[in-house]
Amino acid sequence: MRLSSPNLTHNCLKIALFTLSLLLISLNAPLAQDAETAPDTAVTIEQAVDSANVAPLPAVNVMVADLPNDKGGAVLVSWELSPDDDGNGKVSGYLVQRSESKDGPFETAGNAVRGATKFTDNKTDDDKVYFYKVAAYFEYLDAAEEKIRITSAATVTGPVQSSAQWFNMNRLYVLLFMLFVAGAIIFYIEKAKKGDEIYIRKIAGIDAVDEAVGRATEMGKKIFYIPGIQDMNDVQTIASIAILGRVAQMAAEYDTWLEVPVSKSMVLVTAREAMKEAYTKVGRPDALQDAQVHYLTDDQFGYAAAIDGMIVREKPATIFYMGAFFAESLILAETGNSVGAIQIAGTAQPAQLPFFVAACDYTLIGEELFAASAYLSREPRQLGSLKGQDMGKGLFILCIIVGVILATLNVWDMSVIFASK
């Protein structure tokens, strides 16, 4: 498991070691935040009786560089710990200072806690040149409870200039993979538009639709179709309406009452249109009544309670739940189950899927909802996208298998091209 970089782990171990010993001293000495120019040389204090009151050694190997892969305005200052920053409590933190000239005057750019080895100065001007110093300091309270800070000497590093980059090289592989998937999706959409056949596998829940509608017809009972509680801007609702079109067609053929209670006015309009189209397709536009699609309420629990009542009163033979569902899923599924209806559900809400799987006869899981909608509507956009996404999945599966084999044989760690920051 790669949880952290080796450098970080190393530092973390170090930090953990002296955390305890430092805690006592630092409890009453929060770091100073105010900007002030610290002296260049070590300060000696007359009252300093404690050996700890001698200035700590400075940070070593200070490096400055433009922060890479950014839009400019930032310099990364890094250093190695002061030899005194090793758990004996002689370092309270680091003071980073900067100047536009090598000789100063230096102003505070920021503070870093002890054990830290870098600081990002986000307030630079890309047109200017900067010099930096990193000093270690020790802070304590004197007898009068005054905060005393002793700062180490520091050497000047620089010059450095920040700049913006035109391409974030860390993200090159992301771009390549995205272009592949995007290309595949567009290619297959175009292909489907031209009328080329795109195969989609059978989906269990969809095969059961015929049976479920047939059963309602035999029993002379109603069919309920619940399109979820999201508006038309949710792709799940869009997919649901496409499936509704198909169900409505069957219901029209069998002359079975199909009822669609909705919770958003936009969905009401769209669902009506889809139903009209379906009934017209089978040549029975007059059979459709306005009352078949009706609005209940926008409110989540109000909607669930109203449908609950309908289910108990009317005892439908078949209930479809297709679309975006939230906490109301289990209330609906339980009630439907209690009247013995055949229930077919489909949603891409991972948290609600368990309830549908446990309480319904068939459940379209996640992407199956979209696949079902493409399968039934045969719309080129949906078919092409589905196929293009499959190409992406195929590529990923291939990469995983090849990558794991290579990694296990210690040939090449392929994960580096996926792990992008």
Added chain:
Amino acid sequence: MEMISIWIAAILTLGIFSFLYKDNPLYKACEALFVGVSAAYWAIVFYFDNIYKKFYEGAVTAEEPDYFLWIGAILGLLFLTRLVPKIGWVSRWPMALIVGATAGLWMVGYFVSNAMNQIGNTISNIIARDELTGAIAWGETFGTMVILVGVVSGLVYFFFSKEHKGVFGATAKVGTWFLMVTFGASFGYTVMSRMSLLIGRVDFLLGDWLGILR
């Protein structure tokens, strides 16, 4: 005052709970109160933390006003045209901005975090070793294999342009098992969550209101 406040909160709590017996006017009244108060709560917070603090003080009263913010406010006002059906179509402009920006941000965000990084983490030496001693960590090795099999078979299950037959079909079947265990875990956690919420309310009723806890 504290006493009265707690009584009010307790009555509202019981009012909502009365729905468990059956739908009734008290519940409906509490629900209406909830709808009204929460809509106004949101409106107030968005007004002071955004419209006032970000826009008004940034673009109107600031010493160096950021005139770009005016465009945001105008787009926001266009959104309100939805209330007037005749000119409601202009609300599509701000809508287009949000939908477009979300699409752009998500396209990359989901792809990087939920696809690329997850694939990258799945690709690893299946023989896991202890970080300190270098000995083979059998538990972790087995776990890594479980994840590998689960991810691959799950992806195969969500593969739609090939029929689930033969080896491919069998793999997909394994995929459904993993999905079911995942949903089971989710189910258990959801139950846990719902129970916690109830415990929170009962703690309020018994503790803060009736004062019989501790």
Added chain:
Amino acid sequence: MLSTIAMILSAIVGLSLIYLLIRTIQGHPVERRIVFVYIGLAVVLPLLMNKTLPLPVTKDVRKLYDRLEQLQPGSKVLCAFDYDPPSAPELQPMAVAFLKYAFKKDFKIIIMGLWPQGPQQAQQAIEEAMLDPIIAGKNLVQGEDWVNLGFQSGNEFVIQSMGTEFKRMFPKDNRRIPYEDIPLLQNVVNFSNVDFVMNFSAGKPGTYEWVQFGVDRFGFELGAGNTAVQAPMMYPYLRAGQLKGLLGGMIGAAEFEKVLNEKGKASTFLLAQTFAHATVIIFIIIGNLAFFASRKKKTAGAR
């Protein structure tokens, strides 16, 4: 006294479940309101017993704790409160325990919210943390030791924008003090200047968004407390290191309290949680026994 009565009552209630089982197998499932009564009792009775239970600390909680322990005094921690009152029973104990720990360790806390209710929940958590005598003795100052930046609308776009500049999204803090005048925020420009980010999340926007549009773009370290509904979805992130640790639901909160050694609400709820789970498990078993019994009858009848 109350505790003894509660114990006796729960024994009686437990026995009555057998009756329920028989009724159900006979094909007369009880009404849902009776089930409601059982759940009510399963929560009320254990709360009256006032007992705590031993709880092993899972490694996801331990991981977060270990990471927090490595932070030095003075470390700046950004705390995003992304939840509302309904999820408070799960998340508030985490937030309180975390704040107590953080203040004791002298972390500098920067609070913000992507949910409008978040900063208000944060105020309540701070109020409670300040009651701790050790913390009260520190005389913490708003603006120097902690700051509440309030809420900003825009969901994931707020995180995205904060990657460049916090100030752009939070020009003033909760008390309308300008960003640049707040001592704690001197030299804090964006995520590169904070040492750790902690997120308490009940949904969307929340940890999902913080990982996608924060961690994976700007490379900070993130720990999270989640509602149990959301927690299972975070495990892939946890394993890939996109999350440094995870507290899941009230149980996660109780474990966190245990590992931080802060006695809080979550630990006292453990017994009630256990009873509630047991009741649900028993109901599933009863329901399924009845289901199989009826199926057997049906197949026998068909023959």
Added chain:
Amino acid sequence: MRRQIPILITTIAGLVFAISYFIPHDPFGESESIFGDWITIVQAFAVWLGALNLLKISFEKISSKSADRHYAAIIIVSLIGTLAVGFYDGYSGMAQDPQVSFRDPGTNFDWLYRFIYTPLSATMFSMLAFFVASASYRAFRARNVQATLLLIAGFFVMGGRVPLFDMMISPITDFPVFSWFADWIMTYPNTAGQRAIMIGIALGIMSSSLRIILGIERSHIGGGSG
């Protein structure tokens, strides 16, 4: 005009956010921030749209003498009342020195939050505990292999995350077998399953976003297929 401009806005906004991930340099870096500002403001107005719409619908209900007009009246009164309290607290707090926020403890708005909003919203969701229990009794059946696996996994996670089963076996062993197993399920099979779902969803989002940016998908601006 009605169609073209929204499509153009969608495409530009989408491209800015997608491209700036790869190209941090201006104009992408800066325009991303500017767009971000606008979006936060538009979303704030969207919330106001919701509140005003609620008012409008409630007034309509009253004027049409609908059956639930009494509840509509409660909505109107509580909405306007809360707004009044909020505005009063917000503006009077600004006039004080030091300034007090409307969400600070002790304000009227905070009182509304603690004693009206909190109990109502929290209780609303806590009712799900009852529904989940009754659903598990009456509807959650091991009706097929899939549902069986689901219930078994749920069983172990539910029982293992609390010290329930482990206390039962405590006379035999001190090792928390069940909580260990629940943890194992979460860490390995759950991670695998969630990851497969995640990758699938990521590809789905990628393709729908692509269609939106390219203007192939236009349902958000009230148009069907392109």
